[in-house]
Amino acid sequence: MIETPVLVGAPSDAELTLALTRSVWQPPRKAWLALLGLSGLFALGLFALIAYTFSEGVGLWGNNIPVAWAFAIINFVWWIGIGHAGTFISAVLLLLEQSWRTSINRFAEAMTLFAVVQAGIFPLIHLGRPWFAYWLVPYPATMELWPNFKSALPWDAAAVSTYFTVSLLFWYLGLIPDLAVVRDAAPGIWRRRIYGVFALGWRGSARHLRHYRIAYGMLAGLATPLVLSVHSVVSSDFAITILPGWHSTLFPPYFVAGAIFSGFAMVTTLMVPIRRLFGLEHVITTRHLDNVAKFTLLTGLIVDFSYLCEFYIAWYSGEAPEYYTFFHAFITGPNAGIFWTAMVCNVLVPQLYWFSAVRRHPIATLCVAILVNVGMWSERFFLIVISLEREYSVSAWRAYSPTWVDWGIFAGTLGFFLFLFLLFIKYVPFVPVSEVKELARELAEEGHA
Amino acid sequence: MLEPAKRHARELARPVFYAEFASDTAAVDAARRLVERGHGVLDAFTPRPVAALEELVAPERSTLNRSVFVGGLIGACTGLGIEWACNAWDYPLNVGGRPPFALPAYIPITFEAMVLFASLTAFFGFLHRAGLPWLAHPAFEVPGFERASNDRFFLLVERAGANDEELQALLVELGALSVSGTPARETPRRDPDAVAVTPNTEPAE
Known part of the structure; x- marks a missing residue:
């Protein structure tokens, strides 16, 4: 079988500049404007519901005792997980010198950034008294108290804020040469000045590139263990409690695999419409769809194996509460429908990716990816809600159901994410121009050799 | 390592030519020949990384x-x-x-x-x-420099110790599409005259 190229044709430098920056100067399309308006409305809805929650309290949500975490933490874990594939694509694949990463790394990084923004909202609004959020930070308080660093929650605060900062630096450092490209191609002095300020005076100097390459490689090398640490820390929030269904040493690798799995699904969900909308089929080729689908399948199999281990250990341990959670509450409990949705979407649906026809067909791979996103959200739901609904003591059992405010805030973050992402793909070159030029040059040299 | 301000001043104090080339191979060839003849190639400005130019201009590894x-x-x-x-x-x-x-x-x-x-x-x-950010670098005053991020390759050639006309002619002979120069100044960036540029020297076709 002939392999599909990572770049179709042999475009010149000038052609690539034009093709990859054209969308920045073209007047916005109607479809883009309509989507921006719609997602903007959802974002406004999000802010309104946050204001409503702050004025009335978290009693507006479906949370109860014992199900105190519920939607806020489900959404937090889900959004953070989505971010992981972006870092994985840009950092790990850079270190492994995978040339196909070049066309999609920039928007995968942007996806990370905006997903972490959504994730960061939830722990703060879940606090109940959000104006005391700064208590997580060590500061010289009048009562001379410090945060308890033996708890997993300060770890979480440190991990998520570090993750956001490093993702931002990595994304921006990669963006500087392309901002210079846009600055130099800009029609009109004002756009030239605005992009010029953000380009920091980059001029493609060989002396700068020598340091630039080291800085970029260093950030990639630092982001790689970071991405593994962040979801491990998030999983520690669960694993260090003694709740049946949570108290497991399997959680860090299980969560990391699930995170990268859902993130790759989100990359497909965004990549398929973007290449269509901007006519970039020659830069984001079927090879990219194929490779991302393969990664989704691989990480999906790790997740499936983790499910298997969890159930096996629940049976093998002989612990009655543990056994009850897995073999009764998950399978037949009040929210068992969500459990089975997760099983179908995360275990059965990704198996379609064994067929190259599905991996390479844009609509088919998009459908699988959306179902995986649904499945991973359902996994966070059953893991958090069902485990809490069925604690050790039967007298503490209580059912949970979300309210319209819960659903509204979740839908609002989807809108806010899409809003930020739409602005990004319109005003920033979302395919790295100079890296694609380098790739085109390398491919041309290989062709001649 | 120099402080950025001092380095800026030193960079501006040097009389230089900006030579524009149409391809990376032309720029690499020209840079090699210039070095062979004892001219200083101080820097290269390229739309994408060119390994050969980096080795020539900044061979020492970054620390x-x-x-x-x-x-x-x-x-x-x-x-x-x-x-x-x-x-x-x-x-x-x-x-x-x-x-x-x-x-x-x-x-x-x-x-x-x-x-x-x-x-x-x-x-x-x-x-x-x-030394970034440096938004008003003299390079941006060079005519056509905006193509350094698109499809042109610029070399920064030292003028000290060379006859200006001879060096200009040599650059054109090596395939330069245009040669622009900045005059020597002792004063750093705040001097508005420091970024003055001589007109283009277009080669005769």
Whole structure:
């Protein structure tokens, strides 16, 4: 079988500049404007519901005792997980010198950034008294108290804020040469000045590139263990409690695999419409769809194996509460429908990716990816809600159901994410121009050799 | 390493030519021939990394990685130090019988602080070494320099110790599409005249 190229044709430098920056100067399309308006409305809805929650309290949500975490933490874990594939694509694949990463790394990084923004909202609004959020930070308080660093929650605060900062630096450092490209191609002095300020005076100097390459490689090398640490820390929030269904040493690798799995699904969900909308089929080729689908399948199999281990250990341990959670509450409990949705979407649906026809067909791979996103959200739901609904003591059992405010805030973050992402793909070159030029040059040299 | 301001002044004080080339191969060939003839090629401005030009212009390896190592080390010490100071030294609090200095529980934040400090060092260390941001660099006054980010390759050639006309003719002979020069100035960036540029010398077809 002939392999599909990572770049179709042999475009010149000038052609690539034009093709990859054209969308920045073209007047916005109607479809883009309509989507921006719609997602903007959802974002406004999000802010309104946050204001409503702050004025009335978290009693507006479906949370109860014992199900105190519920939607806020489900959404937090889900959004953070989505971010992981972006870092994985840009950092790990850079270190492994995978040339196909070049066309999609920039928007995968942007996806990370905006997903972490959504994730960061939830722990703060879940606090109940959000104006005391700064208590997580060590500061010289009048009562001379410090945060308890033996708890997993300060770890979480440190991990998520570090993750956001490093993702931002990595994304921006990669963006500087392309901002210079846009600055130099800009029609009109004002756009030239605005992009010029953000380009920091980059001029493609060989002396700068020598340091630039080291800085970029260093950030990639630092982001790689970071991405593994962040979801491990998030999983520690669960694993260090003694709740049946949570108290497991399997959680860090299980969560990391699930995170990268859902993130790759989100990359497909965004990549398929973007290449269509901007006519970039020659830069984001079927090879990219194929490779991302393969990664989704691989990480999906790790997740499936983790499910298997969890159930096996629940049976093998002989612990009655543990056994009850897995073999009764998950399978037949009040929210068992969500459990089975997760099983179908995360275990059965990704198996379609064994067929190259599905991996390479844009609509088919998009459908699988959306179902995986649904499945991973359902996994966070059953893991958090069902485990809490069925604690050790039967007298503490209580059912949970979300309210319209819960659903509204979740839908609002989807809108806010899409809003930020739409602005990004319109005003920033979302395919790295100079890296694609380098790739085109390398491919041309290989062709001649 | 020089302070950026001093380095800016030194960069501006040098009389130079900006020679524009149509392809990376033309620029590399020209740069090699210039070096052979004893002319200084100070820098190259290219739309994409050109390994051969980098080796010629800046052969020494960047030492940024050393700074990043030190930054990471400082970060790890800071993270662990804060945890120790808060929970073991200033206000030891018995939570569930755990020891005041519980190293395993302190590892996550130590690691995150290490990554954070190292990343900040990498980013700002790069900016410092590159002398960025420098928005009004004289290079931007060179006619046609906006194509350095698109499809043209510029060489920065030192004029000191060479006859201007001869060097100009040599550059054109080596395939330069245009040659622009900046005059020598002793004063750094605030002097408006420091960025004055002589007109283009277009080669006769």
